[in-house]
Amino acid sequence: MTSSNAATGPDERPLWQTSLSAEKRAELLLQAMTLDEKVAQLGSRWAGNDMADVERPTEEQINVAPMQDVFAAGGTIPLDEASRNGLGHLTRVWGSVPLTVDEGVAEIIRQHEVVLAGSRLGIPALVHEECLTGFTTYGATVYPTALAWGATFDPALVERMAAAIGSDMAALGVHQGLSPVLDVVRDYRWGRVEETIGEDPYLVGLLGSAYVRGLQSAGVIATLKHFAGYSASRAARNHGPVSMGRRELLDVILPTFEMAIATAGAGSVMSSYSDIDGLPASADPWLFTELLRDAWGFTGTVVSDYWAVPFLATMHRVAEDVDAAGALALTAGTDVELPDTLGFGSGLVERVKSGQLSEDLVDRAARRLLVQKAQLGLLDPDWTPKGSVRKETVDLDSPANRALAREVAEKSIVLLDAGSALPLLGENRPALQRVAVVGPCSGDPRTLMGCYAFPNHVLPRYPDRGLGIEVQSAVDALRDELGNIELVHEPGCSVLGDDRSGIAAAVEAARSADVCVAYVGDLSGLFGHGSSGEGCDAEDLRLPGVQHELLNQLLDTGTPVVVVVVSGRPYALGDFAERAAGLVQAFIPGQEGGTAIAGVLSGRVVPGGKLPVQIPRHVGGQPGTYLQPPLGSVESAGISGLDAVPLFPFGFGASYTSFEVENLRMSAGEIPTDGEFTATVRVRNTGARAGDEVVQLYLHDVVAQVARPLKLLIGFARVSLEPGAGVDVTFQVHADRTAYTAADLRRIVEPGDIEVLAGTSSMDLPCRSTVRIVGDVRLVGHDRTMVTPVDLTPIAGDALRTGGEA
Structure with a gap:
């Protein structure tokens, strides 16, 4: 593997045997490591965060991460010193300064060699980068923002785009991408709305999962962010506190992450800067252990958002110092600290040695990262820094990229x-x-x-x-x-x-x-x-x-x-x-x-x-997203002097041709709480030009234990039709798609009437019917059905062009 690996003794050779499972190889490696070496795997180094020689267009420092100048001004540790016991991650080798491909390859090889030279066992560091609108590096194609992905309503297209991004990243030695953002928009004033996919959990979850599949198909780990609640800050202020109950968190914010884990196998999750009802996400064992690990079965790594660990001390003030913040985050379930090692350093070692912190927590986090390194091939005997890049295969702004x-x-x-x-x-x-x-x-x-x-x-x-x-x-x-x-x-x-x-x-x-x-x-x-x-x-x-x-x-x-x-x-x-x-x-x-x-x-x-x-009518006073219970909806007009009607609603989009959605047919009028039904509508291009329409299916729970949104998107299909052509769109709806978090905070499928609505936006729903759910209340968990499959059947004699569906 390297000279460092060659120096390992005969008893350590099983660590590199590819015939063993990744889990077994990680366990053997963990057993061979000292406490200092294990803790070192939980940290990272941002060698590009040297702000001293940055050319500034103004006197004011321009940061690419929150308070970057503050942390850089405190002095940086040389990479060789930071990795003397090994290192978990290398931070943004490609994305910190403008580098040509040749310069970037040379730098990534250099940093790998420094890490390996100082590591007794020769464990390579994992390289991560940003990739929200493409590979965030000099000269790479810039794709549309995530909010634009949402506007496509086309998961297959998003998956193809992510695969192309991942292919470029993997060829240049990047192992993990810090995308997609699965925050659900709650207030349009928030600056990071552009990074989100939209305001509906199903749309965000489905397209976000497609991005995960595409990126990971290229061998790059996708990172779901920001877990959780970040988009719901008071007054839409970045890093603001979040006033949200557990039920809203479970029904609006968390389903996007759960879907990407359950249906796309996302390999990593990034913590949020938020504190929800006073509890910072990075210090919440319910969020990162009980829910993410125990309930959802997540086996990947949790990485901190940049400096979220020291923020527990400096911003949230729930820890007395950075060392205490590291112990708090590790205990809650954070595995790797980004972008630099501060709280996950020597302070953890001293706490373990003094008996204040269990070494099992260190082992738990290190094991998760080592498994990923094994899965990525970083523990293979033939892995080398030079062999990890294939620059001759890469055109970062290729004609194919630009066409996509x-x-x-x-x-x-x-x-x-x-x-x-x-x-x-x-x-x-x-x-x-x-x-x-x-x-x-x-x-x-x-x-x-x-x-x-x-x-x-x-x-x-x-x-x-x-x-x-x-x-x-x-x-x-x-x-x-x-x-x-x-x-x-x-x-x-x-x-x-x-x-x-x-x-x-x-x-x-x-x-x-x-x-x-x-x-x-x-x-x-x-x-x-x-x-x-x-x-x-x-x-x-x-x-x-x-x-x-x-x-x-x-x-x-x-x-x-x-x-x-x-x-x-x-x-x-x-x-x-x-x-x-x-x-x-x-x-x-x-x-x-x-x-x-x-x-x-x-x-x-x-x-x-x-x-x-939605597109608001007024600059202020609007309730915002379409996900409103009766008291927040347009139907409560007259209760308040504020106009709640949007100028253009969620799901709306006009065309240069025209479409008609009609003839809703239900396979059943009654189903058990574990049953399913199909809802079929016919969409026809009634105009003179070929075009696309997005058929949307919403549910309305007529009576529930808690106030529910009057409309909730549960399925959609983007169809492309020639003039005069039509297609039957069939949604396969499981009773699980009606589940919600009840008064006792358990997710249930409840008997009762469900109104089924179909059309072309959240306010243009000409097709309506009702299905009755019968039987006992049924508890559902992570194994519930989260996706509404769609079948497209061209009407006899009509021409159907390929379109996205979900």
Whole structure:
């Protein structure tokens, strides 16, 4: 394996025998290790977190992790010293500074060799990286954000994308990806909404599980984050406390993680920074041991979010110092501390030696990581640092990657309203002579990419390095799309700030054009250096900066204005919707997003995306997500002076063709509490163009022990149909899909009436029926049915094109 391994004695050779199971090899290795060596496996080292020589575009430090500058300023331990007893993880070798492939390969080999040289048993470190919008490294394809995945309603497409991301990562020696984010959106003002898949647990769980399968099919461990409750902070403030009862946690927040473990075999879980009802997640043995391990049977590793362990002392103040924080986190069930070893270091060793901490807890965590290392081949006798990379097989921004990124982007664009101006081109459309393109998202390619895309995540610290990839701006993409039509461009204003000096020029451009296309929305960044992204929370849902003023003045010109929102969260559009000549929503669609949007605007692409979050009417006062019990729903109008009706509901998306959903047929009107039924609806393309529709199935529990959401998505299918074609969509619904957490906090299937609703959004459900569940109340657990299978049957004589289904 290495010179270090070659030096091991004959009695230790069974440690490397590949004929043994991973569990047996880990156990033998654990028995051969000293306490210091075992504890060393629980730590990590971020060798790239040296902030001293970073080029800064401003005097203020730009961080890529919370309080990164604080921890870096405290001094860093050289890698050889940090790994003198071995090391669990190497942190972000590729994702910390801009490296070419050759430079990155050299650096990853160097760090491996340092770890191996100082390790008596020669156990390699596991390498992890971020991969939310693609491999977060210099020159890699930037795919759409997770919120855009949600808008596709297409698990198969998300799985293909994740497999491509994983393939690039694995070829360059990365073993674990810190994605997907399975937090369910609870407040649109939260900065990390763009990193989520949406506001519905089933949509998030199903697409998140697809991402896990894709990434892990390439040999890269997926990491579910953030476990748990992170997205429900008070006032949507990053790292804010969470006011949530156990029932909401069990029914809304946790099912996404449970599904990804049960149906996709996710290999790792990352702790949340949150404290829920005063108890920090990282210190909660119920969450990480009783629930995750004992109830769900999870066998992978729990890794801390960056510095979540020392935060127990410095931020939550439930531990007196960092050493005490490490003991608390280890006891609760955290296995590996990221990104650097602080609480899982010598303090754990001393506590074990003094009898304050059981060595069994150290063994428990180390065993889990060693099993993963064995499964990844890191304990094989022929593993070498140089052999762990295959750089000759990698093109990080290959034509295939870009084509896939474009496909995801095109399928994610949501047409809110075609209005009078869309599509811009077509046989029955008026000829255009001059188009004005305005708005801060029109000319800046960075607005197309999320906060975990390398150009926005790291490159702001290196202003001379460009974007590292070719990204066409929205205006350039539209210019190419429209061909010979004259196009004039005036940004008007920036995403953030109060500079109004460019608005007059933008208004004049609009006034002199046949149509104006206004690209407004977000610029993703980190910790206040953006309008969307980690640490970029919003006070309300007004468009950032002075963009609302720009839009109002554009709409006052009398020129038809098509509003394109390129954003990481939904913004309130009630002031503009009735005056706009078209409305399009793009949830930060990635490096190919400009072309995807242009294709939708021209009409070349028939939009089929659906809203994974609602579009509010007002900037404040709205209840937010569609998952509302009766007291929070639109049906409670008159109780409060606040309008609870969204401008566009969850699941909504228009098209350039038309669809009809009808003829709901139920296989049974009554089933036992352990039975199942099928619900079949017919969807037909009644328009003149081929297109996609997402058929959605919701349930409503008529009477329950606790207040339940009036509508809950339990199944969907994205179908692609030629004009005139139809298909029968059959949902196979097990009684388990009606389960909820009862008054005594046990999950039950309860007898009673369940209303079944089918249609094309949470508020467009023309097909309705009722099924009665009979028998005794039945307790269900982790082995319950979590997925609603879907069958598609083309109507005789109709042409069915391939579409995503779930």
